[in-house]
Amino acid sequence: MEKLYKFLKYTFIILWTVFIVAPFLWAVSTSFKDFQSVNSKVTYIPWLDFEPTLEGWRVLVKSPARGGVDIVEPYFNSIFVTCTASLISIILGTLAAYALSRFTFKAGFVRNNDITFFFISQRIMPPIVLSIPFFIFLSTIGLLDSLLGLVVVYIVLLMPIAVWIMVDFFNRVPKELDETALIDGCNPYQAFYKVVLPNSIPGLIVAGMFCIIFGWIDFFFAFILTFTEVQLLPVKVVALNSSITPWWSLSASALISVAPLIIVAFVVERYLSKGNLSGALK
Amino acid sequence: MAKIELSNISHSYNPNDLNPTYALNPFSMTWENGKRYAILGPSGCGKTTMLNIVSGLVKPSKGNVLFDDNDVTNLITEERNIAQVFQFPVIYSTMTVFDNLAFPLRCRNFSEEKIEERVKSVSDTLRLSTFLNMPARKLTADQKQLISLGRGLVREDVAAVLMDEPLTVIDPDLKFRLRRNLKEINEEYKTTLVYVTHDQNEAMTFADNIIVMDQGEIVQVGLPKDLFERPKTTFVGYFIGSPAMNLFETQLHSDNSVKINDTTIKTNTNLSKLKNNNIKLGIRSEFVKVAKDESENLLEVNIQKIEDFGNFKLLTAKMGQLTIKSKINREIEIPNNTIKLHFPAEKCCVYQDNKLI
Numbered sequence: 323m324e325k326l327y328k329f330l331k332y333t334f335i336i337l338w339t340v341f342i343v344a345p346f347l348w349a350v351s352t353s354f355k356d357f358q359s360v361n362s363k364v365t366y367i368p369w370l371d372f373e374p375t376l377e378g379w380r381v382l383v384k385s386p387a388r389g390g391v392d393i394v395e396p397y398f399n400s401i402f403v404t405c406t407a408s409l410i411s412i413i414l415g416t417l418a419a420y421a422l423s424r425f426t427f428k429a430g431f432v433r434n435n436d437i438t439f440f441f442i443s444q445r446i447m448p449p450i451v452l453s454i455p456f457f458i459f460l461s462t463i464g465l466l467d468s469l470l471g472l473v474v475v476y477i478v479l480l481m482p483i484a485v486w487i488m489v490d491f492f493n494r495v496p497k498e499l500d501e502t503a504l505i506d507g508c509n510p511y512q513a514f515y516k517v518v519l520p521n522s523i524p525g526l527i528v529a530g531m532f533c534i535i536f537g538w539i540d541f542f543f544a545f546i547l548t549f550t551e552v553q554l555l556p557v558k559v560v561a562l563n564s565s566i567t568p569w570w571s572l573s574a575s576a577l578i579s580v581a582p583l584i585i586v587a588f589v590v591e592r593y594l595s596k597g598n599l600s601g602a603l604k
Numbered sequence: 605m606a607k608i609e610l611s612n613i614s615h616s617y618n619p620n621d622l623n624p625t626y627a628l629n630p631f632s633m634t635w636e637n638g639k640r641y642a643i644l645g646p647s648g649c650g651k652t653t654m655l656n657i658v659s660g661l662v663k664p665s666k667g668n669v670l671f672d673d674n675d676v677t678n679l680i681t682e683e684r685n686i687a688q689v690f691q692f693p694v695i696y697s698t699m700t701v702f703d704n705l706a707f708p709l710r711c712r713n714f715s716e717e718k719i720e721e722r723v724k725s726v727s728d729t730l731r732l733s734t735f736l737n738m739p740a741r742k743l744t745a746d747q748k749q750l751i752s753l754g755r756g757l758v759r760e761d762v763a764a765v766l767m768d769e770p771l772t773v774i775d776p777d778l779k780f781r782l783r784r785n786l787k788e789i790n791e792e793y794k795t796t797l798v799y800v801t802h803d804q805n806e807a808m809t810f811a812d813n814i815i816v817m818d819q820g821e822i823v824q825v826g827l828p829k830d831l832f833e834r835p836k837t838t839f840v841g842y843f844i845g846s847p848a849m850n851l852f853e854t855q856l857h858s859d860n861s862v863k864i865n866d867t868t869i870k871t872n873t874n875l876s877k878l879k880n881n882n883i884k885l886g887i888r889s890e891f892v893k894v895a896k897d898e899s900e901n902l903l904e905v906n907i908q909k910i911e912d913f914g915n916f917k918l919l920t921a922k923m924g925q926l927t928i929k930s931k932i933n934r935e936i937e938i939p940n941n942t943i944k945l946h947f948p949a950e951k952c953c954v955y956q957d958n959k960l961i
Contacts, residue, residue: 496692498692501661501694504661505687506707506709506755512711521697
C-alpha cells in the first residue's frame with residue numbers, strides 16, 4: 323500500500339514537473355533556432371538536430387535602425403515602474419493594514435472590515451472599468467505616456483494586495499506583542515517599527531512578491547496608458563509579433579521576461595522556509 | 605516602586621450604549637509599596653481589566669489611578685513605568701534572549717554597562733544565563749515565559765510588576781520554584797507584585813493580601829487566613845477552599861443559634877438583630893469533625909462515600925436533603941452507616957442574603 327502510494331506520488335510529481343518545465347525547455351531550444359529550423363521539420367537537440375544561432379537574442383538588443391527591436395529600455399522601464407510602485411504600495415499598504423488591524427474605525431455604518439473590503443474591491447472590478455477614469459485622470463494631470471503616471475496607476479493596483487495580505491498577517495500577530503512593547507517603554511510608533519515590523523518580515527516578503535508579480539506582468543494598463551514616449555516590457559514583447567511570427571526572438575524575450583520573477587521566487591522561498599513567524603507567541 | 609491607588613474606578617467596554625454593561629463596578633483600593641497581592645476570581649470577573657487599567661492599556665470609564673499620589677489616569681502605558689506579564693509568553697522572536705531582556709532598559713536609554721549588569725542578575729535568578737545568546741524563538745514555552753517575566757523584573761525602579769496568570773504554561777515543579785523566586789525578588793527589591801490567578805492555592809501561597817473578585821465586584825480583600833476562615837460572602841466561601849465551604853439553609857433559633865432541620869447549632873455570632881429569612885450557615889469541611897465527647901452542635905448523618913486523598917480522607921455525608929463534607933484524619937476509623945459530626949461554634953459563619961454577619 324505504502325509502495326503504491328509512493329509510486330503514485332512520484333509519478334505525479336514527475337508528470338507535473340514535465341508539464342511545468344517542458345514549455346521552458348521548448349522556449350530555450352526555440353530561442354536558439356533560425357527561421358529554417360523552426361519552419362522545416364520538428365527538431366529538439368542543438369548541433370545534432372539543428373545549428374544553433376544567437377540571432378533571436380541579438381535582435382532584442384539591436385536598435386530598430388539596425389533591424390533590431392531593442393527591448394533593453396522597456397526592460398529597465400518595467401523594472402523601475404514595478405519596483406517603485408511595489409515599494410510605495412508596501413510602505414503605504416503596511417501602515418494602512420496595521421491601522422486596520424489594531425484600531426477601531428467608525429464612520430456612519432463603515433467599520434474596519436468595510437474599509438478593508440473597499441481596498442480589495444479595487445481588484446475585484448474588471449480592469450476595463452478603470453481604464454477610462456485612469457486615462458482621463460492621467461491626461462488631466464499631464465502624466466499620460468510617462469513612467470511617473472504608470473507608477474501612480476500601479477500603486478492604485480498594487481496597494482490593495484499589500485493591504486489585504488498585511489491585514490490578515492497583522493491580525494495573526496498577537497495584540498499582546500504590541501502591548502508588551504508599550505509596557506517595555508516604546509511609544510506606539512516604536513512598538514510598530516521595533517517590534518511588530520521585524521516580526522512581520524515573512525508577511526512583507528509575501529506581499530512584496532505578489533506586488534512585484536502583478537506589477538511585472540500587467541499588460542493592459544501599460545498598453546492603454548502609453549503610446550510612444552515610454553514602453554513597458556509586456557507591451558514591447560507583444561509588439562514583436564508580425565506577419566511572420568518570429569518564434570526565436572519571442573522565445574528569447576519570454577525567457578528574459580520571466581527571469582526576474584524566477585530570481586524573486588528563489589530569494590523569497592529561502593525567507594519563507596526560515597519560519598520567522600513561528601514562536602512569537604506560545 | 606510606588607504606592608498604587610485606584611480611586612472610584614469603574615469600567616465599561618460599551619460606555620456609549622443606552623444600557624452600558626460594566627466589566628468593573630465602582631471600587632477603590634490601595635496597593636501598598638513592596639507588597640504581594642493576588643487577584644483571585646473566576647474567568648471573566650474583571651481581573652484582567654483591572655490590571656490593564658493599572659498598566660494603562662485600558663483607560664477607565666470613570667475614576668483615577670494614582671502612583672504615589674500622582675494622577676496617572678491620562679498617562680499612556682509607556683510613561684507609567686510599569687511591568688506586565690501576560691498569560692502566554694510574549695517574546696520578541698527576532699531578538700536573542702539577551703536582547704529581549706535588555707529591551708525595556710534600552711527603550712529607556714540605560715547605559716550598556718548597567719544593562720549588562722541587570723540582565724546578568726535577572727538571568728541568573730531565572731536560570732536563563734546559558735541561553736543569553738540564543739535566538740529567543742528557539743526556547744521552549746516555559747523558558748519563553750521566563751523571558752517575559754525577566755523583562756518585567758529587569759527594571760529596578762518599576763512601579764509594580766503586574767502578572768496575568770503568568771505560570772499557566774509552566775510545569776508544576778518549576779512553578780513552585782518560580783513562585784518562591786518571585787517572593788524572594790519581592791523581599792529583596794521591595795517590588796510591588798500583583799498576581800492575577802484563578803488558582804486559589806497559587807494565590808494563598810504567594811500573596812500577603814488576596815483580592816477576591818466576582819462579576820466585576822471586589823468581594824473581599826484580606827489575608828489568606830481570613831479568606832479561608834471568615835469568608836465575607838457565600839461566594840468567597842464557595843470559591844476558596846477545596847472542597848468548597850459547607851453551606852446550609854437554616855432558620856434562626858435564638859440570639860446565637862440556628863436550626864438545621866431539627867438540630868440546633870450554636871454559633872459565636874450575635875443573631876438578635878436578624879430577620880428570619882434567607883439565613884445560611886457556613887462551615888469549612890476542615891472544621892467539621894467526627895464527634896468524640898462533645899455534647900452540643902452535633903449532627904447525625906448517613907455516610908455516602910469516603911475518598912482517600914493520601915494525606916486526608918474526604919467524607920461525604922447526608923442529613924435529609926443536606927450534603928455535608930468533612931476532611932478528616934486518615935487514621936480515624938469510620939463506621940459504615942451513621943455517624944455524629946461536630947460543628948465547633950467558633951468556626952460557624954452565619955450569612956444573611958449571602959453576606960457574613
